[in-house]
Structures are given as C-alpha cells and as structure tokens.
Amino acid sequence: MAENIHPIFETILSKVDKENLLEQRGVVIWMVGLSGSGKSTLARGLEKRLHNEGILTMLLDGDNLRTGINKNLGFSDEDRTENIRRAAEVSKLFSQCGIVTICSLISPTNSIRKMAKEIIGEDSYLEVFVNASIEECEKRDVKGLYAKARAGEIKSFTGIDSPFEAPSSPFLEIITEGSTIEESLDKLTNSVYPKIKSGN
Numbered sequence: 001m002a003e004n005i006h007p008i009f010e011t012i013l014s015k016v017d018k019e020n021l022l023e024q025r026g027v028v029i030w031m032v033g034l035s036g037s038g039k040s041t042l043a044r045g046l047e048k049r050l051h052n053e054g055i056l057t058m059l060l061d062g063d064n065l066r067t068g069i070n071k072n073l074g075f076s077d078e079d080r081t082e083n084i085r086r087a088a089e090v091s092k093l094f095s096q097c098g099i100v101t102i103c104s105l106i107s108p109t110n111s112i113r114k115m116a117k118e119i120i121g122e123d124s125y126l127e128v129f130v131n132a133s134i135e136e137c138e139k140r141d142v143k144g145l146y147a148k149a150r151a152g153e154i155k156s157f158t159g160i161d162s163p164f165e166a167p168s169s170p171f172l173e174i175i176t177e178g179s180t181i182e183e184s185l186d187k188l189t190n191s192v193y194p195k196i197k198s199g200n
C-alpha cells in the first residue's frame with residue numbers, strides 16, 4: 001500500500017530550530033487516568049498557567065477529539081487503540097513544531113501507552129498518572145456516566161467492565177484524592193516547567 005508514498009523526512013527546519021524560536025521544548029504531557037480522576041481539570045489549569053508564562057501550548061482532550069478527528073471511534077479495545085494512535089500522531093506534529101502539547105485521554109492499558117510513547121518519541125513524552133480510586137471517581141461522577149454504566153446503559157466503561165492498568169513508571173503521579181485542584185496544579189506545573197525550559 002505504501003509503495004507509491006514518498007514522504008520527505010529531510011526538512012530544512014528542524015524541531016530544535018522551532019523550539020529555539022519559541023524558547024521552549026516541544027514536550028508532550030500525556031495525562032492518563034480513570035474518567036473523573038481529574039485529567040481535564042488539571043490539563044486545562046496547566047495550559048492556562050503555562051500560557052501565562054509565555055509558553056505556546058495545545059490541548060488535546062479525549063472527549064473533544066471524539067467529536068472530530070476520532071468521531072467514528074467507540075470504546076472497543078480496537079477503537080481505543082486507534083483513538084490513542086491518532087491522538088499520538090497529532091501530538092507529534094504539534095511537538096515537532098515546538099508546541100507544548102497537553103493530552104488528556106484515559107489511555108487505559110500499558111500497551112496503548114507504550115504505542116503513544118513510541119510514536120511521540122521517548123525524549124518528548126512525559127506521562128502523568130492522574131490517580132484517584134474508582135470509588136472516588138464514582139462518587140464524583142462528574143458526567144453521570146458511572147451511574148449509567150452501573151445501570152448497564154453504557155457498556156465497556158473503564159474501571160467497571162473494561163480494564164484500567166495503572167501506569168508502572170510514569171514521569172509523575174498526581175493523587176487527586178485529598179488534594180485541592182490548586183495543590184495538584186502546583187505539583188504538575190513545578191514538575192513539567194523545567195522540562196519545557198531545559199536547554200533554553
């Protein structure tokens with residue numbers, strides 16, 4: 001299929017040229033966790049804080065991507081894999097432009113996250129495990145989806161009847177139970193900021 005495709009990998013401008021222009025590193029901050037764990041809240045808060053520091057960002061949220069580029073995908077293992085593959089490829093494009101890309105997707109399994117890391121490149125991939133217990137997420141039930149899943153109205157719901165494997169060695173783990181949003185954001189910002197500014 002790819003025999004007539006001739007991609008140009010040699011470009012006049014490199015990722016580093018673009019990072020130097022922006023005075024930032026184009027890292028991808030990949031936020032992982034159960035529905036309701038706090039990924040979107042922290043991703044949005046982080047983006048605002050980085051923007052206020054003069055850093056150019058892009059936010060990719062699973063729910064939003066599923067209304068556009070991923071609108072044909074559901075929640076089977078196969079569709080989740082394709083969902084993450086596309087999100088990782090898009091992240092890579094932004095990252096190569098020097099843009100700090102913040103992704104907020106459940107990314108439920110080790111193999112899915114390994115794929116994302118391989119697409120983006122190990123040096124640019126910062127995995128953040130946003131951790132709250134299933135009991136806490138269910139108690140929050142921000143969108144009422146856990147109640148629907150328990151009632152059998154949603155099938156293959158992560159943590160209920162579809163697996164979530166906790167990341168074993170993330171760049172950072174943020175436990176959002178028993179911490180305020182501001183405390184979690186302080187920890188997140190303080191951890192990623194040096195990576196964004198390293199080498200500049």
Ligand SMILES: Nc1ncnc2c1ncn2[C@@H]1O[C@H](COP(=O)(O)OS(=O)(=O)O)[C@@H](OP(=O)(O)O)[C@H]1O
Binds near residue numbers: 079145156157162
């Ligand atoms: N079956 C099922 N399982 C999990 N989540 C579900 C499901 N159906 C709908 N939703 C809503 O979809 C959001 C998760 O989409 P993602 O693209 O992040 O999921 S995944 O990474 O492909 O597993 C998720 O958003 P978040 O709550 O922000 O995680 C839910 O709002």
Ligand SMILES: Nc1ncnc2c1ncn2[C@@H]1O[C@H](COP(=O)(O)OP(=O)(O)O)[C@@H](O)[C@H]1O
Binds near residue numbers: 035038184
């Ligand atoms: N420390 C915290 N960090 C992030 N969210 C928190 C925290 N404490 C409580 N919350 C609440 O948890 C919920 C997380 O929802 P959301 O960000 O939509 O999660 P997700 O994107 O993972 O589905 C929000 O209602 C938020 O106010």
